[in-house]
Amino acid sequence: MNEESAQNQVPASEPVEKDEGETTTENISKPEAENPSVEVPAVTDATEQNLSSSPVFVGETGTRVKEENKTVETEPPVDWFEPLEDDDAHSFGGNDPEEESLAGESERSESVAGSEKIRKKMFQLQAPRRRRTHPDEGWVEWPALGEGWKRKEVVRRSGSSIGQKDVYYMSPRGDRVRSRVELASVLPIDLTHFEFKTGKFFEGEGQPIRIRNRVKKKPRERSSSESSWLDREGADTPDSFHRLTPSTMPKQQNSFLLNSSTGILKQSSRTDFGRTEDKIRLPFPTSSRPLPSIKGEFGSEDSILVCAKCGISFTGTWYDKQRKRPCCPTCWASKTKEHPMIRFRKWIPCGQCVGCHNTINCGQCANCKHGLQSPESRKRICRKRRCICPIRKSPARRTVQQPYITASDMCDDSSSFQNEVGDSQHPSLKSSDTENLSMNVDIDDDDMSTDDDEDWHRKRKRRSCGECKACLCRKDCGTCDFCIDKPKFGGSNKKRQKCRLRQCQRQAMRHLLPYQMGIGEYGSDGPLLAGRSRPHYTYSRKSNFNSYKGSQSGFDLSDNEDEDNNLQPKSWTVEPGKAPRHSFDMNIRNPQLSMQINFSDLGLQNGLPDRVPHISNHNYAQTFSRLIKRIKKRCGFVYSFTVKLNW
DNA sequence: GCCAACGTTGGC
């Protein structure tokens, strides 16, 4: 490093160069050493200060641009190929219009720029200050491409792609080439067997011409949760144009596990299984290169990144949501920005537990047999190899006060995890969350397949069995509260729930079911009381109910109708256009409290007189009396009703 | 991109 400093003839008075010298990696020093004759012009102090003191280097202000342009006249542009902090190595000193525009974009937003500055300053505390290299240094004669060609490798030391090594070529005419495409345009030879990264030609089957290391993913191989935000974020972020491996990120995520206690990053069961490794690999590090230790030296290996969140180095090209900083798979999985709290919504194998470490299929379990019977079908992981303490991942709408749970934390003591997640004191685990967690942790055959995306998909679909009458019904009743809420029925889309009539009789949450189901209407078609349990069922009819059925109560209880229909939602819904505007809540409660309806209160419950002449208390009484009779007739017992009338 | 609807949470 000192040697390199000497070679670069860096003035000792330049603090940046001093600092940089101490952190320069071999990746840089090597080519420089190989080309010691390269003369490194001195950099003016003014420029140096500008470049070192501000995290925004490209056109931060008009003055800045002018200064830099002025500098260009007196000396070569500073590191035209190496990223300046936020830029990546593809930047050619702002020659790339796209990059220019992007840089300008970031600068136009003061708030963004401000936060960026803070972030960069913080990041600089972790990462060594980048060392500026001269554009003319580091070039190595590269006769493989012909006489006069030069090659250079540069390791990115900043920006979101920090740690990545870029290869550049320079033609005898001075054309700088940074990609195969550009090379092809400059060098009119057959580059079929030329590997840009290594700069070598391969013949025959020596090596694939270009290893993309990408999996041609089916749409369903990536959950929309990830794809959506990946796409969204990627589309939003300035550096999205050089997003590296977006489509494979979710899978790659599964390929790493971070033990927070040991700090060891290791490949997970996914890779251990050997199934995905063939098709999913990290894009930059070679497969033969061992994964770095937790203390892997920053920048000393290809694609070693330092997680901006936890500070752990890792291989790959993981970035946080904004792609602004490196983000290790574990932190990435959390999909939380800065907050150390995460919320799990999608299960991924931890890679640490017994199940994940088991690499041998038992051949006896249902999943193994399933695979043997129908190998073409979706593979299910052997039950013996199934992760017993999966990590839940995916972004949450809101950050919750949940401790940062790592794979190792859960693997070390999965029971504690269970206890932890079941802690009723935990805000995120109260009420529905506890149920959801227990629901998801309770893994059945399909819950932890080899494809966690499918798992998630199934979880989301588990509210529908697809077989019951309700699931097979494709038509909304148009009258239940959920239908009325729908925009197509003129609703405000606040409830956003499926028609009650179409709520799965087996798996829908019970509070979404038609109330009759709670007392056995669908009992013959599926397990009773399936889904999420609630103490009682409430069906609200608020002011968006504009009318009332001719039967006055909204309950069509005529005896000459099919009884099933009478107990279908449409029987208790109101019909638009006929009537007094009111709403009511009817709670079905303890069966032992039947016949507790105080009919005399019905019309006056809100202290209001019966303002609807043709609907008297007596009518209500009759209506509900008939209703109760019918329910009693069908079910043998009667729940009590609490009816609230909101006029 | 639209839309149905799943799943979650704050307010009550």
Added chain:
DNA sequence: GCCAACGTTGGC
């Protein structure tokens, strides 16, 4: 504990 509200997902 309930539920209105709505962010988000997933199908099309």
